Amino acid sequence: MVASKAVGHWGTAKDATLVPVQITPLNSDVVDAFNVVFHDILRRKYMTDIPPEAVVVMSTGIDNRHPSGERKGFTRDEAERLFLGQGLTSSMQRVLDQGVPIVLASGNYGDQPNRDVIDLMPQVLENDDFPIINVGATTLEGKPWLYTQGKGSQDGTQLTVYAVGENVDVHNHVDGDGIKASGTSYAAPAVAGIIAIHMNYEPWGSGKTGIDKVKEIKKWLRTDESSWERVKPDDPNMEVKMIWTGADKAAHDQANGVTPTQPTPAPAPPVPENEGQTLVVGLQQDAIPNCITTTSGGGLPITSCTDGPDYLNHYFFYRLDHITEVDSLCKTPLLDYVDRFQPEQGDTRDEKLFENPTWPSGQWPLTLNGEQFTYMNDGQTAGALWKGDRRIDCVGDLTHHGELDLRLTLSLRTRANIEKTLNRMSGAFTA
Structure with missing residues (x-):
């Protein structure tokens, strides 16, 4: 590597x-x-x-x-x-x-x-x-x-x-x-x-x-x-x-005395496929107390803690099927739940990340409708799901969130359909 x-x-x-x-x-x-x-x-x-x-x-x-x-x-x-x-x-x-x-x-x-x-x-x-x-x-x-x-x-x-x-x-x-x-x-x-x-x-x-x-x-x-x-x-x-x-x-052409031509416009990004379901990405923050337990002369355990805990953040994924009328993400059963605790792929101890979340970066295998996909993201956008050469772009918005543990929502629906649905979900990201 x-x-x-x-x-x-x-x-x-x-x-x-x-x-x-x-x-x-x-x-x-x-x-x-x-x-x-x-x-x-x-x-x-x-x-x-x-x-x-x-x-x-x-x-x-x-x-x-x-x-x-x-x-x-x-x-x-x-x-x-x-x-x-x-x-x-x-x-x-x-x-x-x-x-x-x-x-x-x-x-x-x-x-x-x-x-x-x-x-x-x-x-x-x-x-x-x-x-x-x-x-x-x-x-x-x-x-x-x-x-x-x-x-x-x-x-x-x-x-x-x-x-x-x-x-x-x-x-x-x-x-x-x-x-x-x-x-x-x-x-x-x-x-x-x-x-x-x-x-x-x-x-x-x-x-x-x-x-x-x-x-x-x-x-x-x-x-x-x-x-x-x-x-x-x-x-x-x-x-x-x-x-x-x-x-x-263009830089190479110019160095060789060639007048650079206008670049070909990039193709429009593909419209996300409508899978009839939503992939949800959550961000969890754990506060870990800084404590140590010792034994006194009388054999009794004594625990002392320093001020302020350590914070550890990690992302998790789950799937919601065929959303039509969902009042609260908290009441929705989790399907194909994928938790992860792999520090080398993006877990951080940033105390402020929960208040100002970012997209996850890395790749994770996920099961959707019985099919195996890989979610991949560079941390700069909402990312995409891949199955071989098949790509399903995810859309999302990091600018609006409430007090729910669920911080990020990625959608496999078209933007218009999913916005109509998720606008009913108080405190979640719209996507």
Whole structure:
């Protein structure tokens, strides 16, 4: 799945040669992997008259796991003092000295307390003299992804650049089919592919070699030539430079001296089919108290809670058959109920999401009228149901909601029919 973002159908360097080095995220494995990479680079260098260009990408990192089972990160000072950190620095330094950039995913724990900084190894070892390239993830809009690390800083920001990492297209590692996935794991290979392509042109300059070349590549990634801020993040002090080719057919034609022609107007979106039923998407928010129970000297359990609970949101789906006269969604029996609790597909701990809901993003199998469908959505619209090549567009409205637990309503009816029906449902979204 990671490799597909560099060399697959949706990859940024489709003609690059992929050399896989398989590891498990164990301490010694990562050090050994970079030693294998180094020797492979040397072998290829001495087999050819022209040294081959190469980029290394890794989408894993090492946690600081406590005996209690709690997973934390490292500070840079901690990592540099540890024998493991010194081993990683040594093995990776030899790769960098060959003029080969190393691109790493910044980590996916940014929603956890004090972990918006980069704190995995070897990512946290980054500094001016150890110029590894850490890549964070953004949404399709260009804002920092909720779980991306690197939003904060330890000693100046250790994040080099961002790439899209939420709800991106990748190849399933089992059968190669296209699926949606999220993570900094998929942002990193997109950046590695961009670097690989531009090694044909060397926009960072051709006079540098060794680690100085890597530093110039890293510097180039932060320039307007390779990345830009699509939107201003909520934090005015945060810069979200995002890798983006920005090229379309008109841009290519213009670069080749061809006067661009007027684009063909996009076809009108298909009218949603009338299935005689409605797919309803609900948003549930659970308030989880922050409590701990201890045993006193007398053997009595004592429970203490801190102020304010943790909030966890998740979406669920169900079907309503042949709606004609429905007074309340709360009194309607649920059919084909599909609950989900999969944080990697969009569950968030955003306390305000319940007041300002968004469309779900991801894909889920659903049964409607005995037929198997897949609901797919990028989180930007109401989404659609798919059965093979058959598509049924959903329509919905996020601007009106009441106090019901049901926050979103998607319809398989035509817009006119469903609006007439759902206008009777107080507090629900019309769709």
